[in-house]
Amino acid sequence: MAGRVSGSVQGSVDGAHGAASVPPFRPGLEGVPATQSAICDIDGQRGLLTYRGYGADVLAANSTFLETTYLLIWGALPTAAQLREFEQEVQMHRRVSFRIRDMMKCFPASGHPMDALQSSAASLGLFYSRRALDNPEYIYEAVVRLIAKIPTMVAAFQLIRKGQDPIQPRDDLPFASNFLYMLTEREPDPLAARIFDACLILHAEHSLNASTFSARVTASTLTDPYAVVASAVGTLAGPLHGGANEDVLAMLEAIGSEDQVEPWLDQAIAEKQKIMGFGHREYKVKDPRAVILQGLAEQLFDRFGHDPLYDLARRVEEAAAVRLGPKGIYPNVDFYSGLVYRKLGIPRDLFTPIFAIARTAGWLAHWKEQLGANRIFRPSQIYTGAEPREWVPLEAR
Helix, strand or coil: CCCEEECCCCHHHECCCCCECCCCCCHHHCCCCCCCCCCEEEECCCCEEEECCEEHHHHHHHCCHHHHHHHHHHCCCCCHHHHHHHHHHHHHCCCCCHHHHHHHHCCCCCCCHHHHHHHHHHHHHHHCCCCCCCCHHHHHHHHHHHHHHHHHHHHHHHHHCCCCCCCCCCCCCCHHHHHHHHHHCCCCCHHHHHHHHHHHHHCCCCCCCHHHHHHHHHHCCCCCHHHHHHHHHHHHCCCCCCCHHHHHHHHHHHHCCHHHHHHHHHHHHHCCCCCCCECCCCCCCCCHHHHHHHHHHHHHHHHHCCCHHHHHHHHHHHHHHHHHHHHCCCECHHHHHHHHHHHCCCCHHHHHHHHHHHHHHHHHHHHHHHHHCCCCCCCCEEECCCCCCCCCCHHHC
16 A cells, blocks of 8 residues: 555645645655754764864864763863863762662673663662753753763673672772773773773764664653663664674674685675674765774774784775775774774673763763753654454454
8 A cells, every 4th residue: 555644744744735745755764854953063975073063083182071071961161160070070979879789780690781781770760760851950960970870880780790899989080090990990001091081082972873863752751861861772782873893893803814804895795794883874984983993093002012803904994995985885983993992901792881881971962952942752654554444353254
């Protein structure tokens, strides 16, 4: 049967002369504006990414994750006093309730850390159930709690699943250093901490991606921000979104050696397999974040020793440029981020939770923006099912 629009937009697509027209269906809402936002801009043809007008590359080189978080959520770079207050508030709220830790101890050790994070993030709403979405103080406090506690919960589950007690956060350490410390109980090398902080900046925001759209839809119902972040975490967990950075390393290991790159790529392309870490709906050139992450990886290798997988990754990029470049398919943010985290000694299945730590800043920026001019999301659909039918009694079927 022909598609028929159902929902609230039916009347808007009926023509002036009474003839119904069906708007074009675009799988995945590709290219369909769903909201207006002043937070992030992407120029996919030129490979440019800006947060509130500042280049992501400039922020990664000059800012800190917490300063960038402030910029994303409140729209302007903080003064020295504002940044100092924000940093101190985050430091003071890093600890989580023992009840949350006890809950995490009941999670199966074999569970994925993203599932643990989604449950833990949602549980925060039980402890902070007051909801005052029109109160700037409430919004500030919610931002501080989520930015502060999400890393603690990720690190806590990592140790709990190994049968160890979580390491308490240290108030004297900066944001990135503290997270790395909670994983190992060792202060990280300053260069490693700085590079990790830059990674968080690069992952902090990326316009209306799947998890951010999920966050805005959830926010539009006027639920609490903990549910907003939990819904976004669940969306990020999918392999077509945040989960891809784990799969890139597995792909490189499966290729094995540089002489196998071209045969492997040719077979994968012939069989229409997805090349992990390649392609992005927004970019028709190399993802600007991938460019920066590649440079960060090289800094780590210069300081702490080379990783042979990096040579393999570069060879894959070179071979893929010939085969996929004409189609506008180039490395995305996931292609080199895993190599950076691997060199930092971070377990592979924590890559996506770290993505979530960073992207919480962007999710909360969109949460706050959604509250500013809210209307609940209720898109239409094109109905392709059966026409109205007569009921058939059970004995007659």
